[in-house]
Every structure is written in structure tokens, then in C-alpha cells.
Amino acid sequence: MTFAHLIMLGLFLLGFWCVLTETDLIKIVVGFNIMEASLLLLLVKMAYVPGGRPPILFPAAPDAAKIVDPIPQALTLTAIVIGAATTALMLSLIVQLHRHYGTTDLDELREIR
């Protein structure tokens, strides 16, 4: 375990705390995004090689032992895109809630219901 893993753990718990305790829906979405960012950090950390070079073999191929692993980076890209799509969907649901009830606070929404 390294320092980067500890940062990742801290970020994940911060997001988890945010999701559990906040009552505002927008802040909960922010919490989900913080959790997601910590997982992306973990993926990129796994791909890293000390003194690593980007996996681009142009104009000349870097030393093969120094090239960072391209697979987790591709997975990270996939995760970012899917995260953006789900965030957009969550936010649009919140926009509709706000249009119908005039609030994004979970406690207030419970009282209205």
C-alpha cells in the first residue's frame, strides 16, 4: 500500500460520507462523483510504472519497460464516459424534481409527499 492508495481511500470515504449524510440531492450527486474519482485514481495508479512514459509509440517507441499499462487507462476512459452519462441522468431527474416540488432537499421532499 502506498500514499496514493491512502488518498484514494480518503476520497472514497469522503464521497461515501457525503452520500450518507447530506440531504441535498445535488450534494449527493457530488458525493457519487467523488467516489468515482477515487476509483479512477486507483485504476490509473495500478497502471503506473515508476518513471513511466505514456503508451504512445510515436515518433519513437519509449523503452518497453517504462511504458505504462494501456489497459487500465482505456478502462478509465470508459468509466469516465459512463460516469458522465449517469451524472447527467441523475441531474436531469433532480431538475424535474425541482420543477415539480420546488426543492432539491430530501427532508423537504419527504414532508411534501
Next chain:
Amino acid sequence: MKKAVALVLMLLLGACLLSALSGIPQAEYRLLHGEAPARIVQHGMDDTGAVNLVTGVLFDYRSFDTLGESTVIFTAVAGIMMLFLPGQVPLAGKGLSSMAKRSVDLLLPFVLIVGLYVISHGHISPGGGFQGGTIWATLTILMCIVYGTQFESQFIEYDAKKTLESAAAVALLLVGAVALFAGYPFLSNLAAGFPGGTPGQLVSAGHIPWLNAAVGMKVAAGLSLIFFSMVKKKSGEG
């Protein structure tokens, strides 16, 4: 009370994650899972024709995964458009000052070119369809903010974006189907006879530039649709 329960849950999860993370050995991923990454680093350029190995993984080795990924965007866009049902007219914003409008006029061709560059050079340099498509979508969002939604909706029609997104999805499937007709698995690249070219040249890497172009159009139209659906309002509302 609620916070105390949350704190206990958080500490529990933290302890679990801590024990899981301490199980990760110090050596990096590539050394742990040697074969696949080592093969991609050594033979990736010959296998895919792309000098950018990340793009090679994304659009060749894992191209089926990328197809699923673009389906996720498609589903999200469809869901958001269902939430904001059609028949709602765009909110007529007046836009910002004329100085901001002229600045965007100056900026517009350059942003278009940067997006085009990032998409078309996806197999050579960092970038690709997802990134370049996002840059293009930023352009329509910028137009929407600076000129007001009314102008933006006239400039790029809503239906045109919908058609563009669906067309890009179909193009993605068609490029994949070309390999089927050649007698190879769906979405196979160089094996199915796509010309590999010289790695590092603009025209190279078989079907990767085509897939990048399709994904770029799809992401640009999709993100633009998401933003535009969200800023719309019913005609009656203030």
C-alpha cells in the same frame, strides 16, 4: 443519530477497504498481470496499426466494450430526452453582451479545428472520439449560453442532432459489420482487411479512424442534446 450511524458505516467500510488495499502488492499492475499488457506493449502497434496504444486497446482489442459504452451514452440521452418530453419550446434567452458574442465568433473556427484534430488524430496522439466529441459539444453549449437558446436552436436544429446521433450509432455498427461480411468476427480490424497503412501516419490503423469519427459525432450530438434538453422549459412557465 443519523450521523452516528453514518460514521459507524463509514469506519466499517474504511476498515474493509484498508485491509483490501494493504493486500495490493507493491509491484505495479503490469508486472502482476504480465501477459496481456506485455503483449499489447510489444505487439500492439503491429496488431492494431495505432501508435497510441490506449486507442488501440479501446477501438481494437476492446472495441466491443466501446460499442457498449457508446450504447450507455445513447441510453442516457434517450432517458434524459424522455424526462424532458418534446413539445416543450426552448427557453428564449437573450444571451450575453455583444462583446461576448464577437469573441465567440472569433473562437468558433478554432474550437471546431481543435475538435476535428483531436478526433482525427486519435490513433496517433492523445485524444479520440470521446474527447473530440466533447470539445465539439462544448461549442454548442457555448453558443447556447452566449447567443441564447433561441438562436442556438435555429443554428443547429434539435432534430438534426437527434438524426446525427442515431446515424453515428448506425455507422458504428456498420463499420463493425464490414468485418462480418469479410468472414471475420464482429468489429475485427486489420484481420478483416482494413488497410493498416504506416503506423504514425494520419491514414492508418484500419477502422480506428472511422470508429473515432462515428464516436466523435455521437458524443458531440449526445452531449449537446443532454444540455439542450436540460435548459428547455415549457412555454407556459416563466
